[in-house]
Amino acid sequence: MPINFFKKMSIKIFHICGRIAWIYRIKLPKNYKFIALSSHGVGHNVFWKFLKECRVRINWHCFEQAEIVYLRIWDTLISGKILKKHNNAIVLAEYGFIDSAKLFSLIDSSVPCVILVRDPISIIKTNLNFQSRNADDWLIIGENYNKVINIEFDSFVTETFTGYRKFVNKPYIDGVQYITRDKNQAFFIQNSLIKALPDLTKIYYVDTSEILPDKAFETMKRLSSLLSFPTPKPSRVYEQKLYGAFTGLLPLTLKVPYTHKQENHKILYGGGGSNKTPAESKQSCKKQNTPESSLNLSLSSFLNRFLSPFCKPKEKFLQIIITVHEDNTGLIDIGIDIMDSFFTKFKTFQNIKLYIDAKDKEKILESKQEIKDYLLGYFKELKNYMDMQAKNKITEEQILEYFRNHPDIRAEFKAKLDYELDHVKKHAPHIVSSWKYYQEFEKMCKLAEQV
Known part of the structure; x- marks a missing residue:
């Protein structure tokens, strides 16, 4: 149902009140069932997406000042009260933002908590290999493919929390030292977050492996029972990865020109x-x-x-959204209509969707062969580029080797993990023991101590 005018105005007014509430240190409204904690590189964005799929209302977050985080949470909770929606949760995936202590003091933490965790070495790998778009996200049929096929990687070389970040054209192994020092406090922060929220009534740990496509749905069913949010309904959303080989390359909008013929002017x-x-x-x-x-x-x-x-006839554009995501509400997939069996024959592209507005289908199919030929060329170039980038990916083994060759960084990282993993080691030891690369890191550190 559309939100009526009175409710819209109430939400706007209470948003202004949120700024006053922050200044006067007023606690956030207790209109949430649980708190979800995470860090970067553990799959938190897809986990948040699964929560939304279960109709849990959550705040957005990012590297921001605490006041902005507070206002985002405030808006979520206040609008929930006005709209009588009570399946709300607070989500946090950073710790070291400006005024974080003030923010945590304004959260009533006497609720259950779920914490998403992962093998620390794999966290480093994921962040080093995370690719960002370094090109346009649209092109007109006939244009050079190079316009949209280009990605970049964060080197993690930065001086301040919001300072200059250097991006490079392939994963940067020396970024290990910057990630492990975690100056921004976004990667290894589990224990710090727990201590900042001292009244948590119960803590449930979830490993990243439990939200992969083969286990995600069952995991969300289990959590819905533990945290009292709506039971998930079967959906292909739980079968997809939010990030992967296509990150920074898709989604992409292909614009197809067509001539809009007007009636003769009389x-x-x-x-x-x-x-x-x-x-x-x-x-x-x-x-x-x-x-x-x-x-x-x-x-x-x-x-x-x-x-x-x-x-004169006007040139307009029909749009085709090329993506691997399922949640394009109101659009239809014409992948088979345009590409025939191409997507099923090639495993690399088997999850690709071509979404359009249903009313444009007839017009688009008039240019089927032209679109198909162009996309075949595009996917060929895309595959070549992805194969080249795959050779540059950094592995967990390379990261472990980096620690072997940099004992000072290794010792510093071990001290950090000893503190940040203290709680999960005590309360979910089975998860920690399943972390293959972290166990190898621990062995490496013990051997170094014996020398």
Whole structure:
């Protein structure tokens, strides 16, 4: 149901009140069932997406000042009260933002909590390999593919929390030292978050492996029972990855030009207002060789020459969204209609969708062969680019080797993990023991101590 005017105005007014509440240190409204904690590189964005799929209302978050985080949470909770929606949760995935201590003091933490965790070495790998778009996200059919096929990687070389960040064209192994030092406090923060929220009534740990496509739905069913949010309904959303080889490359909008043919412009002639074309008017003038007829013909010729440039067919664009995501509400997938069996034959592209507005289907299929030929060329170039980038990916083994060759960084990282993993080691040891690369890191550290 659409939100009525009164409710819209109430939400806007309470948003202004939120700024006052922050200044006067007023606690956030207790209109949430649980708190979800995470860090970057553990799959938190897809986990938040699963919560939304279960109709849990959550705040958005990012590297921001605490006041902005507070206002985002405030808006979520206040609008929930106004709209009588009570399946709300607070989500946090950073710790070191400006005024974080003030923010945490304004959260009533006497609720259950779910914490998403992952093998720390895999966290480093994911962040080093995370690719961002470094090109346009649209192109017109016929344009050079290079316009949209280009990605970049964060080197994690930065001086301040919001300072300059250097991006590079392939994963940067020396970024390990910056991630492990975690100056922004966004990667290894589990224990810090728990201590900042001292009244949590119960803590449930979820490993990243439990939200992969083969386990995600069952995990969300289990959590819905533990945290009292709506039971998930079967959906392909739980079978997809939010990030992967196509990150920074898709989604992409392909624009297909088509000529919008307008009706021929007709001009009114004569005192009776008859709707005649210039040819009809000329024929009429021959029959009626009168001064009035001659004047009408001259006027019509003038107007026709004057208006003709404005009556040319207009070029418009039909849009095809190329993506691997399922949640394109209101659109239809015409992948099979355009590409025939191409997506099913090639595993790399088997999850690709071509979404369009249903009303454009007939017009788009008129250009099927042209679109198909162009996309075949695009997917060929895309595959070559992805294969090249895959060779540059950094592995967990390379990260472990980096720690072997940099004992000071290794020792510093071990001290950080000893603190941040303290709680999960005590309360979910089975998860920690399943972390293959972290266990190898621990062995490496022990051997170094014996030397």
